[in-house]
Amino acid sequence: MTANVSNFYYGAVTPVAAYLMACLGAGLGLRCTTRSLRRPQRRAGWLALGAVAIGCGIWTMHFIAMIGFSVQGALVGYDTTKTILSLAVAILVVSGGVFLVGYRGASPATLATAGTVTGLGVAAMHYLGMAAIHTNGTLHYHTLTVVMSVAIAIVAATAALWAAVSIHALWASLGASLVMGVAVTGMHYTGMAAVSVHLTGASAGATSSASLLSFLLVMLAGPFIVLVVAAVVVMFDPDMMLGDDNWDGAEPTAALADAPYLRQ
Template sequence: MTATVSNFYYGAVTPVTAYLMACLGAGLGLRCTTRSLRRPHRRAGWLALGAISIGCGIWTMHFIAMIGFSVQGALVSYDTTRTVLSLAVAIAVVAIGVFLVGYRGSSPVNLGVAGTVTGLGVAAMHYLGMAAIHTNGDLNYDTQTVALSVVIAVAAATAALWAAVSIHSLWSSLGASLVMGLAVTGMHYTGMAAVSVHVTGQAASSQSSTSLVSFLLVMLAGPLIVLLIAAVIVMFDPDMMLGDDERDRATAAPYGSGTGFPVQQPAPPSQPYTTR
């Protein structure tokens, strides 16, 4: 029997929260990448923090959205190992893309390679997370809808990596993060639209939806803490405290107006030499 599948069991709460987490991870990743370009001596550290932020944001978005996933006549649980592995995949593939554009630039070829690798990795994270589902039924996927979700993932990843090395101002980064969050969340729900479940047995009476939500909340705790730490680091960084304009003025203060060279201070007037 094919069961009725819903992705909005708790209404708009899960999709809105998932979208906001995707935006948070994208925004932190963009600001970290901006700092890596301004500080070459700390580039690897900032790129790593950016990759972790984006990866955790995408993964957190996915599993917050999955809280609203329900199958009529079946109870759902998750395999812990595959769930954690999907988090590692998300961070690893984002790191590949971020480090490629961070060190090799945003040429069309490099951006295309980095975006494709990252997008395919994000799609792999999504479907690995789906493979972690245990239920009294078989999950089936519509091939065309799955292919569409992969295309969206690649396009979203490419746009995100381009924005990471091309958009530097605070407000532009915030706007880009909203668009990126929409793209990543759209990829998730497109992938979920491909899912159908054929129930093959009775649900175990010992399971409950409350235990499922509790499991997902425990799994989400670690990435949420990481995102909080990343947010604190970014917020208290001098670039954020000053702002882009103030930082540029502070950097340019010892220099002549538009010359790029230090201002030459006039020497004090020489005193006439007198003898007694």
């Protein structure tokens, strides 16, 4: 029997919160990448922090959205190992894309490669997180919708990486993060639209709604703290206080010498 599936068990609360977390991760990633270009001597550290922020933002968005996921007539639970592994995948693949454009620039070939790898990694994180689900049924996916979600992930990742090395003004970065939040959240809900659940029988791994909510909140605590720490680091960085409107006037020699593609 095919069960009724909902992604909005708590109404608009979970999609809005998920969107905000996606925006936070994207915004911090953009600012960290900007810092890496202005401070070549600390480039690796800023890129690493940006990758962690984006990865945690995407992962947190996914599992906040999953709080609203429910299957009528079935209990839902998660495998802890696969859930944590999906976080590791998100951070690792985003790191690959961010470091690639951070050191190689925003040429079309580099962006296409980094965007594709990162997009596939984001999709892998999403579906690995879905594979962690335990329920008294089996999950099935509509192939075309899955392909659409992967395509959205690749386009969103490519756009995010382009923005990371091309947009430097504070307000422009904030606007870009809002757009990226729409793209990343849209990828998630497109992927969820592909899901159907066929009830089979009892599942030992399924838990009550209260237990599931507690589990997800515990899982979300760590990445959320990381995002808060990253936000504090970015906010108290001297460049953030000075602003980015005079990008070309701030450390032009070091930045442009180490990142010649910025002159294009």
